[in-house]
Amino acid sequence: MPIIGGFPAGDFHNSDQVPTFTNQPIGKMPKTKTSREEILRATWAEFHRTGYADTSLQQLANAAGLGKAGLLHHFGSKEGLMRAVIEFVDNWYGDNVLAMVDEPGTVEERLERFLRRHLHFCQLNDGGGCFFANMILETGVTGQFAPTLQNFHAGWEAAMIRLLSERFPAEEARERTYRLFADYQGSVVLFKLYRDPVHLERLVTRSIRGLQHPI
Template structure:
């Protein structure tokens, strides 16, 4: 990415993690971490709440007490993964404007240090295309929101106002990021997600700026 387009680096992963407040929030975070691992390993339908409870050091009833249902837990896991406020835990600060492009690269780099989170996202997003999946609308809206935010940011950074070009660029960037995660999970030594996403973003910025 060109130096003139670079923005101040966002806080490191350790500075942006969700912080629990009190024993109840700590229990909820423990459940969310356990559920992310179980859903990532087995998917939503085959992932059992009993195993989530065992990993969290709680009873099945205890998990339901905090999240109400398996579907409620799934939605909470997805929100937690995205850094949104959930179950008494603080949300991550949202990044806007040109700094969002730097944030994308920081997030990709951060993801290389948390394969379990990447696996859970990849499995659940793939499952969500099936009929009646409880996370389908969540992923549909998440991708729509992400694409629109990328479009706005690219327009601001490059000065390009062509809706079709901006939409194609946003779709390309999202496709590269999600596709790379699958490749990286299967062959981590052969895929450099951060470098590839940066090169893709640089090419998109150059193309949009020259148009």
């Protein structure tokens, strides 16, 4: 099945589109940025590829097609831009990835579609990994973006508990959600380390099979 490429929400519109995984770069951003959303998409890509600290204001301005003064006019500072990007990505993720769990289908079908879509998200921007996890690891010491990043985890946790509660008692659904979060983060780290998508495929298979076994 072909890869679903690019960032726009339309790429993920049809729930029957289930991407496979690849070790090739995917998800290049458009060059023309004329709106706030386009600026956030473009700078998101830069932060996703190289992280917060290693992405210069000049890189961000170039990606946005603006001068540094123009970028600062919109967001005030690099930190202000990062906050706006995290909020934008969190909203985008909720609408285009987490929403999968509330679509029709069995628990197994919805979990697989969700995982594949999420892991495709982790492959965007030259295999950048989980954008949220990257930012948590990089800025966790200072906690400067912690409240916004916690929103991502809270939304992810709530969606998974809601899905798994259709099959398991509430406490078991919560524990399974905790284990799934840890498992997928580890799998994405291995994917980034070895550039081998087999770690993503194994996570999907393991997660679906795990629904049939006690914990």
